[in-house]
Amino acid sequence: MIDTMSRLPVFSFLWPGMLWLLAFVLMLAAGYVWLDARRRRPTAHYPTLKSVGLATKGGASWRRHVSPALTLLGLTALIFAIARPQAVLMLPSRIETVILVIDLSGSMRAQDVKPSRIRAAQQAAKVLLDTQPAGVSVGVVAMAGTAGVAQAPSRRKDDVATAIDRLQPQGGTALGNGLLIALTTLLPQAGSDAERLMNDDTTPTKRPEAFDSSDTVTPGSYVSGAIVLFSDGESNAGPGVLQAAQLAAAHGVRIYTVGVGTTEGVVLSVDGWSARVRLDEKVLKQVADATAAEYFRLEDAAKLKKVYRALNARLAFDKREQVEITAFFAALGALLATCAGLLSLWWFGRVL
Numbered sequence: 603m604i605d606t607m608s609r610l611p612v613f614s615f616l617w618p619g620m621l622w623l624l625a626f627v628l629m630l631a632a633g634y635v636w637l638d639a640r641r642r643r644p645t646a647h648y649p650t651l652k653s654v655g656l657a658t659k660g661g662a663s664w665r666r667h668v669s670p671a672l673t674l675l676g677l678t679a680l681i682f683a684i685a686r687p688q689a690v691l692m693l694p695s696r697i698e699t700v701i702l703v704i705d706l707s708g709s710m711r712a713q714d715v716k717p718s719r720i721r722a723a724q725q726a727a728k729v730l731l732d733t734q735p736a737g738v739s740v741g742v743v744a745m746a747g748t749a750g751v752a753q754a755p756s757r758r759k760d761d762v763a764t765a766i767d768r769l770q771p772q773g774g775t776a777l778g779n780g781l782l783i784a785l786t787t788l789l790p791q792a793g794s795d796a797e798r799l800m801n802d803d804t805t806p807t808k809r810p811e812a813f814d815s816s817d818t819v820t821p822g823s824y825v826s827g828a829i830v831l832f833s834d835g836e837s838n839a840g841p842g843v844l845q846a847a848q849l850a851a852a853h854g855v856r857i858y859t860v861g862v863g864t865t866e867g868v869v870l871s872v873d874g875w876s877a878r879v880r881l882d883e884k885v886l887k888q889v890a891d892a893t894a895a896e897y898f899r900l901e902d903a904a905k906l907k908k909v910y911r912a913l914n915a916r917l918a919f920d921k922r923e924q925v926e927i928t929a930f931f932a933a934l935g936a937l938l939a940t941c942a943g944l945l946s947l948w949w950f951g952r953v954l
Contacts, residue, residue, distance in 0.1 A: 615688070616685070616687075620684045623681045627674055631674055666950075669945050671942075676936070676937070677935065679931045679935035680931070680936075682931040689927055697825075698738065699738070699826065699827035701787055701827070702741065704766070705720075705775070708870070709834055709879035710833075710834060711771050714867065715863055726832060728763055734759075740755060740759070740762045741788075742762060749783040751787055775837045785846070788855060789824075819854040821892070822856050828856045828895070829855060830859075832900075833861070834881050834882065843889060844889070850892075857893045858890060860886075860899070863880065883899070
């Protein structure tokens, strides 16, 4: 679906019929010009009056026209206010919900990032949590062989931090499931599509038919929330990661990805088996790109602040919104009328 905000007029009125009142302003302006011309006639008929200053007494100079002009402009602004003007403006969006998805797979035990991948991810998640405004709800999704909501979206940061601290590494990696659970937590209306994808037998590279409908929106257009994924990118269970990302993109939700680990990897020994586990940046970049978001890399816990600054800055999206600006014109009209009265009182000792 094409973004409807792009079709809105840049400037419009809710009550355009009230603009006919501007004719009254034109009549007043014409009347003022006529009266001013009439005042000038004695000078034309009796030139000697000008020499003695009678015709110019009272400030018959340019100052004489300032107050009436400001009054007419103020009246014009008030009429615009009566017509209830509205404009399409770029405003800072209000992020209402952020869902943190934390990878708890066995590979996250690796210590190529100190103290370990999982601990570094937890620390990064808590840094991001601490710096969210008070009005933002933060939820936590734990993802390993299966995925589940460890903490429902909440504004109580202590509860969310406790949920993050309780997370422990598990077996398996269902990265796609984690993203789908996060998406349905953020947007419950996406639940039917997510359930279909979880039960779909299509390959990860095939895009489900539901995503091809005209009901999909522009990727990244959902400005009230976002998903942040902390993972090393490895997945060996559940639906395809890119399918989950495509579904999120179809609902306009951005998935910011934070890669935890090193591309060189490290040999990890668990329960009698050993394997080299590496950071799969390619998958994480594809997820971010598909949802109009961005990928970040976290190699060391000491770099948490740098990652946060870059990530949090991008969570503060801008959005186009049609806003009524009646108050602006009302205030402008009152200000111009006040200035007109004060200047006239200062220069001529009277209000207009």
